Amino acid sequence: AQTVTQSQPEMSVQEAETVTLSCTYDTSESDYYLFWYKQPPSRQMILVIRQEAYKQQNATENRFSVNFQKAAKSFSLKISDSQLGDAAMYFCAYRRSGTYKYIFGTGTRLKVLA
Amino acid sequence: DSGVTQTPKHLITATGQRVTLRCSPRSGDLSVYWYQQSLDQGLQFLIQYYNGEERAKGNILERFSAQQFPDLHSELNLSSLELGDSALYFCASSVEGVDEKLFFGSGTQLSVL
Numbered sequence: 242a243q244t245v246t247q248s249q250p251e252m253s254v255q256e257a258e259t260v261t262l263s264c265t266y267d268t269s270e271s272d273y274y275l276f277w278y279k280q281p282p283s284r285q286m287i288l289v290i291r292q293e294a295y296k297q298q299n300a301t302e303n304r305f306s307v308n309f310q311k312a313a314k315s316f317s318l319k320i321s322d323s324q325l326g327d328a329a330m331y332f333c334a335y336r337r338s339g340t341y342k343y344i345f346g347t348g349t350r351l352k353v354l355a
Numbered sequence: 356d357s358g359v360t361q362t363p364k365h366l367i368t369a370t371g372q373r374v375t376l377r378c379s380p381r382s383g384d385l386s387v388y389w390y391q392q393s394l395d396q397g398l399q400f401l402i403q404y405y406n407g408e409e410r411a412k413g414n415i416l417e418r419f420s421a422q423q424f425p426d427l428h429s430e431l432n433l434s435s436l437e438l439g440d441s442a443l444y445f446c447a448s449s450v451e452g453v454d455e456k457l458f459f460g461s462g463t464q465l466s467v468l
Contacts, residue, residue, distance in 0.1 A: 274455075276457075278459075284462055284464075285459065285462070286459035287459075288457070291456055341388075341405070342400055342413065343388070344400070345400075347396065348397055
């Protein structure tokens with residue numbers, strides 16, 4: 242069965258600095274999608290970034306980028322120039338292509354220090 | 356605003372009761388997903404509907420049921436409620452295709468007292 246592991250329950254970063262959140266997953270599939278979702282104190286789940294496994298190029302959305310290492314089954318999220326509004330829970334998620342079940346990790350709580 | 360609407364935002368009830376949570380997906384989205392998030396936990400997949408039909412089932416209790424109606428809105432029914440059912444219940448919708456991604460509603464916070 243596929244699993245998603247976020248080994249960092251909590252991380253802290255100084256405002257304007259860079260932080261990397263880790264995510265590993267276990268799958269025997271070759272075609273799948275990976276996601277990072279942000280859950281701020283409002284508890285709304287917001288899509289941050291999406292990566293297709295067949296693409297070698299790492300996805301980027303403004304200050305957010307990923308380091309996708311398919312062979313290592315690693316999918317880390319890098320947040321550059323951290324802002325106070327980045328403080329949230331971040332969830333990594335996996336979906337196998339052709340299926341409809343998204344599997345989420347347990348989340349990493351990011352604190353941004355002024 | 357994701358375009359997914361969930362009502363009510365908060366629900367307080369007693370053990371043994373039955374409640375219904377409602378979700379309206381984004382315009383054009385045929386898929387609706389239900390997730391449960393307990394305190395400081397990740398999201399647990401409950402069930403998915405596509406265009407009115409059940410498509411995938413997760414760890415949904417027998418006391419819980421769901422359906423998707425012809426207008427594509429969905430309802431999650433929770434019965435014989437227990438204290439442990441207290442959680443944030445999310446609905447998400449998606450349009451399937453190569454660019455598929457989930458869009459979440461703001462959730463219904465259920466408190467069972």
